[in-house]
Amino acid sequence: MGDLEKNNSQTSFEDALERTFTVKSIGVLAINETIDGRTYGLDTKAESLTDDEKNLVTWDGPDDPLNPMNTSDRKKFFLILLISLNTFITPLASSMFAPGVKAMDKEFDNDNALLSTMVISIYVLGFAIGPLFIAPLSELYGRQIIYRLSTILFTVFTIGCGECQNFASLMILRMICGLLGATPLALGNGSVADLIPIEKRGRYMAMYVMGPVAGPSIGPLVGGFLAAINWRWIFRLLAIASGVLSVATWVFLEETYAPRILQKKAIRLRKETGNQNLMTAYERQNAHQPPLTQFIRAIVRPCKLLILSPIVTILSLYAAVNYGTFYLLLTTYPSVFEKQYGFGTNTVGLSYLGLGIGSLLCLALMILYSDRLYLKLVDMSESKERKPEYRLVFMIIYTPLVPIGLILYGWSVQKQYHWMVAEVGSFICGLGILGAFLPVMSYLVDAYSIYAASAASASTVVRSLGGAFLPLAESPLYENLNYGWGNTLLAFVILACYPVPLILYYKGESLRKKFTPALI
Secondary structure, rough: HHHOOOOOHHHHHHHHHHEEEOOOOOOOOOOEEEOOOOEEEOOOOOOOHHHHHHHHHOOOOOOOOHHHHHOOOHHHHHHHHHHHHHHHHHHHHHHHHHHHHHHHHHHHHOHHHHHHHHHHHHHHHHHHHOHHHHHHHHHHHHHHHHHHHHHHHHHHHHHHHOOOOOOHHHHHHHHHHHHHHHHHHHHHHHHHHHOOHHHHHHHHHHHHHHHHHHHHHHHHHHHHHHHOOOOHHHHHHHHHHHHHHHHHHHOOOOOHHHHHHHHHHHHHHHHHOOOOOOOOOHHHHOOOOHHHHHHHHHHHHHHHHHHHHHHHHHHHHHHHHHHHHHHHHHHHHHHHHHHHHHHOOOHHHHHHHHHHHHHHHHHHHHHHHHHHHHHHHHHHOOOOOOOHHHHHHHHHHHHOHHHHHHHHHHHHHHHHHHHHHHHHHHHHHHHHHHHHHHHHHHOOOOOOOOHHHHHHHHHHHHHHHHHHHHHHHHHHHHHHEEEEHHHHHHHHHHHHHOOOHHHHHHHHHHHHOOOOOOOO
């Protein structure tokens, strides 16, 4: 344990936080070591400990109630549900306005199709920028305060969107809403990692992802009926829902980030005992760094993961293709179903049901079977090691469904087969896209543990860029290739990505261990 005080190296700090639990011959537990998802501390009464080790603030044994891993299952479920509701509202806002774009264009006298699409895409662009600041801030100041402030500000700026009097102000406010709305997307994965041990994490990750998947699918269904009344009521309803959730978040959401909880404990102990040498491992690591330096290093962390870790880069690009395809379908449904099938403004939202039902079915399957399959693969392995790569099996299974769904949807629309055929294609797309996307999140959380928020943010940035910019290709794609060949081209792109999960399943561990950037 003396290596923690030697240098202020990344290895010593990360080992102190994450290395596997080992019982020492003298019965002392290493700093913040974990077993079965629980973090243990030091026996500060042991005579063999140095003064520095005795002044280290950590958990009071394996059952310390302050340790978020020891939170009751009921409370864990409630906290993750609250976070999932946040991730439902902000992605809901990304697509809910899609049916109201035509009414907005008419009121603001806009006839530029690209600008109309940008009203949707610029919000998702905010999803790409926000995590670069949000995740680092959470690793400095904790998750709770970031969730609280962002939900309140999101509500305020959403109210502003509903009262805009020109196109430019709506675009600016939508961008700001996207930046703030990125908070649950950037931090949710880390919050799950804070609370749930790895062997149970799959079902909770599926529960958390229910929000960002169901939101964009359900949004246009509700938005279609509101747009028939007045497009401004779309934002007013969002503001009401977000306001209620802001109050619930402020009152009920607890801090789950272990370094922040321990820091608060250290502050309290220093005040009570007068011993100013009491510090956590995290505080000791950053004792000689000013807050600005810590913040800059924290901001750089997601970028380092994205650039220096091939695993994060590859999986992020893979997620971007799927996420972009998902948003391309979301933004094009109104025009497709109104032109091809004669749907009205108040009923066009029904066209999203296929995509939404497929996504929800996939979530149910993930909740039921994700952890079971993961533990079965662990048992079948020789080492019995719980490797993140086992999470990628579902990517291998579900990815082929996406091109099948795209081809069925595209050609049924072009040939004007019954709209239910197009809905079946959308259903298959929803099933496949989520099945290929969710394992990426689970993998990053399992692989990067204490820095799960940074890893997830790196991925969120790239995939949100895909969600923001791929829909802008709608007009040239379908005008030149029509719906049949246009969606077939997308299907070929997805199919070309299929080797990714296969390669990473077999070679991901060696790549992950070989390319490990310094994150401190």
